């Protein structure tokens with residue numbers, strides 16, 4: 001059988017695309033694993049986008065309406081009335097999206113590995129047998145190490161970061177995420193503590209395992225209290241092109257990842273919507289253009305990432321001093337958007353008071369961002 005669309009990779013983004021297209025077109029998904037979930041991923045997703053994208057409520061484990069920002073020398077709290085972010089269960093998220101797609105007619109090939117394209121068809125392997133699947137359009141939603149991207153000869157320019165994700169037992173404030181910035185321990189990234197409930201949380205960072213070990217000590221989380229330990233990787237940067245002939249890349253496979261937090265589910269799902277429209281209208285070429293919001297966020301996020309890497313801990317302490325002022329907290333509480341860092345940072349820089357303070361601390365930051 002020839003499908004209209006073959007999606008390679010049944011992660012959250014591939015399954016979301018399958019749910020959007022099935023019922024309208026003949027869709028198949030090949031997934032290497034024999035079941036959904038299992039990837040190292042904390043599962044923090046902006047609440048507004050989660051709802052706007054229609055992602056499944058059933059996967060939500062917890063909701064955060066605020067955060068503690070903790071540096072070496074200070075702490076400040078941001079609190080808002082409504083939930084700003086959700087913590088989701090990846091397995092349930094992926095399964096629910098796959099269920100939606102299957103109910104609408106999509107066919108899933110689990111435990112099936114995409115090998116390469118051969119004469120315009122996808123060569124795949126299930127157990128010890130190889131066979132070909134043919135489609136009008138192929139979508140590589142097979143993650144950062146995308147075999148589809150390699151096959152079509154894309155160019156990757158980015159920073160590879162190893163990530164760590166633990167589930168631990170301890171005492172936590174359920175409705176607050178903790179964001180720890182301590183470059184003496186980890187020059188690469190911040191640490192996060194995302195409570196599942198009052199006694200369990202997901203803790204993680206990107207960087208070295210040694211940095212993670214030091215953080216656990218600082219946060220007083222005992223090594224013996226770890227319930228789950230996972231590692232993974234992200235690439236922050238660009239992979240181009242996103243479309244070659246009748247093959248498109250989507251999600252992590254296209255590096256649709258937020259450079260500030262390494263979150264990829266919202267950008268991937270946003271681009272899935274654009275791609276679904278491009279496929280349905282028979283105009284794949286409008287896909288990249290239609291994702292301009294995501295491309296702008298990535299481009300700005302990469303500049304913010306560079307600023308973060310260039311900042312010393314002393315400067316970070318001074319910036320924490322600025323961000324913990326009443327004026328900054330008011331702007332963040334009123335205007336910040338979890339998934340729109342361009343808007344959030346621009347709102348902060350529009351305040352003459354904050355701008356003057358920032359110019360005193362590190363004028364080069366402005367040059368880097370504007």
Ligand SMILES: Cc1cc2nc3c(=O)[nH]c(=O)nc-3n(C[C@H](O)[C@H](O)[C@H](O)COP(=O)(O)OP(=O)(O)OC[C@H]3O[C@@H](n4cnc5c(N)ncnc54)[C@H](O)[C@@H]3O)c2cc1C
Nearest residue numbers: 009011013032042043044114143163232251252263264265
């Ligand atoms: C430590 C860590 C924490 C993170 N925390 C968050 C977070 O809190 N929030 C957030 O939004 N993002 C987070 N991310 C990023 C997030 O995990 C990714 O952006 C997200 O998984 C991207 O989804 P995807 O469907 O594009 O790719 P993936 O989730 O990577 O899914 C790709 C799928 O393709 C399959 N596949 C791969 N190769 C083949 C093949 N050859 N044939 C068939 N199938 C194949 C894989 O098995 C997989 O199921 C985190 C990442 C890490 C490493």
